[in-house]
Amino acid sequence: MSSNQSAKKLGREARTKMVRQQTKGRKTVTEKTLTADEKALFQEAKCKELRSFFEHEVWTFGTASNADSARTLTARMLLTWSKHPNGSPRAKARLIVRGYNDYDALTTGLDTSSPTTSRLSRNMLLSLAVNLGWKEWTADISTAFLQVLPQERKLWVKLPSECLKLLGAPEDCRMLLYKPCYGQLDAPRRWYLGPDGSLNSSWSLTSSTLAHF
Numbered sequence: 001m002s003s004n005q006s007a008k009k010l011g012r013e014a015r016t017k018m019v020r021q022q023t024k025g026r027k028t029v030t031e032k033t034l035t036a037d038e039k040a041l042f043q044e045a046k047c048k049e050l051r052s053f054f055e056h057e058v059w060t061f062g063t064a065s066n067a068d069s070a071r072t073l074t075a076r077m078l079l080t081w082s083k084h085p086n087g088s089p090r091a092k093a094r095l096i097v098r099g100y101n102d103y104d105a106l107t108t109g110l111d112t113s114s115p116t117t118s119r120l121s122r123n124m125l126l127s128l129a130v131n132l133g134w135k136e137w138t139a140d141i142s143t144a145f146l147q148v149l150p151q152e153r154k155l156w157v158k159l160p161s162e163c164l165k166l167l168g169a170p171e172d173c174r175m176l177l178y179k180p181c182y183g184q185l186d187a188p189r190r191w192y193l194g195p196d197g198s199l200n201s202s203w204s205l206t207s208s209t210l211a212h213f
Helices: 007-024 036-055 119-132 161-167 188-194
Strands: 059-063 074-081 089-097 155-158 175-179
Touching: 036 074, 036 089, 074 161, 119 161
Parallel strands: 074 155
Antiparallel strands: 059 175, 074 089, 155 175
């Protein structure tokens, strides 16, 4: 059993979820409330997140003049506290684009269908596991959406100022997306179609960019 939703519905849900995160702030972190040491941890987490986009060849540098403004998505850094395997706190940063403003989803339509487990399926599986004595386990794939095959359509990202500073990039910098990233409505579908198992990137940042990491 699986559930599929339209691009517009996914967009509305994504926007609602982001608004709730910003207003409730259950897990999100506001840097104003952090100590100097905690800010340093999140600064390192931001650098790690940005580095993963380059390591997986997700994007390349561009400018506002050569980017299609209608196909340019804004983004934000989502900061949360996670845990290391030993239980100690771990600063986590994730760059998320505002996919609910995706031009294709709002106009011509965007195929976002990807089989996902419904609540009924999950409950049925848990009931079977209990009755049959199965052992359940879950797995998490780090930077999963960044490891899929390149996308055919063109999208750009306008990075938040904090990211531009880390990269030493000017205000008119725009990143051309070769692969989908977090927040993009069709990213789950791209992952469903198959990750690129041959990713063994030798791509490296320029020395000037590395200096900011």
